[in-house]
Amino acid sequence: MSELVLARLRELAEPLVALSTAHLSPATRQLLQEDQLSVNAYPTLTGGFVYVGAPRYDTPLEADLAQLFGLAERAGIVWLKFDVHGATVEGIECFEDPGEAP
Numbered sequence: 853m854s855e856l857v858l859a860r861l862r863e864l865a866e867p868l869v870a871l872s873t874a875h876l877s878p879a880t881r882q883l884l885q886e887d888q889l890s891v892n893a894y895p896t897l898t899g900g901f902v903y904v905g906a907p908r909y910d911t912p913l914e915a916d917l918a919q920l921f922g923l924a925e926r927a928g929i930v931w932l933k934f935d936v937h938g939a940t941v942e943g944i945e946c947f948e949d950p951g952e953a954p
Contacts (some may be wrong), residue, residue, distance in 0.1 A: 866906070866930035866931055867928055867929050867930050867931070868901075868929065868930065868931035868932070868933055869924065869927075869929045869931075869932060869933065870933040870934075870935055870938045870939065871920075871932060871933065871934055871935075871938045871939060871940070871941065871944075872934070872935065872936070872937075872938040872939060872940045872946070873898075873899045873934045873935060873936050873938065874940055874946040874947060874948075874949075875916070875920065875934070875940065875941070875944050875945065875946060875947070876916055876917065876934060876947065877914070877916045877947045878947060878948075878949050879914075880914045880916050880917055881934075881949070883914065884899070884900045884902070884934065885900070889902065889912065889914065889917070890910075890912050890913035890914060891903065891909075891910050891912045891917070891921075892909075896935075898935050898936045898937065899933065899934035899935040899936060899938065900933075900934055901931055901932070901933050901934075902917070902931070902932040902933075902934065903930070903931060904921050904924045904925060904929060904930055904931065904932060905930060906925075906928070906930045907925060908921055908922075908924075908925040916945070916947070919945075920932060920944070923944070
């Protein structure tokens with residue numbers, strides 16, 4: 853593969869951060885799984901991908917997700933990947949899932 857092709861692919865790359873689904877409220881997690889979020893999202897078996905944009909293309913109706921969009925935009929993040937195995941970030945609220953055993 854030529855270096856020009858590789859350089860062009862790097863130019864087209866969009867930053868993504870992988871976060872725990874714990875950063876979403878149980879209601880927002882459910883909406884993500886049902887593909888019913890107020891913004892562009894792509895559910896997966898263990899979470900999903902949510903498009904933020906650069907600049908942010910919309911503000912989610914879900915308050916927890918709206919806060920994350922603001923942080924992502926400030927950090928230059930274009931995509932949020934939520935996963936049950938994703939990292940939690942100190943300083944970002946985590947929500948308990950009422951369906952999980954303590």
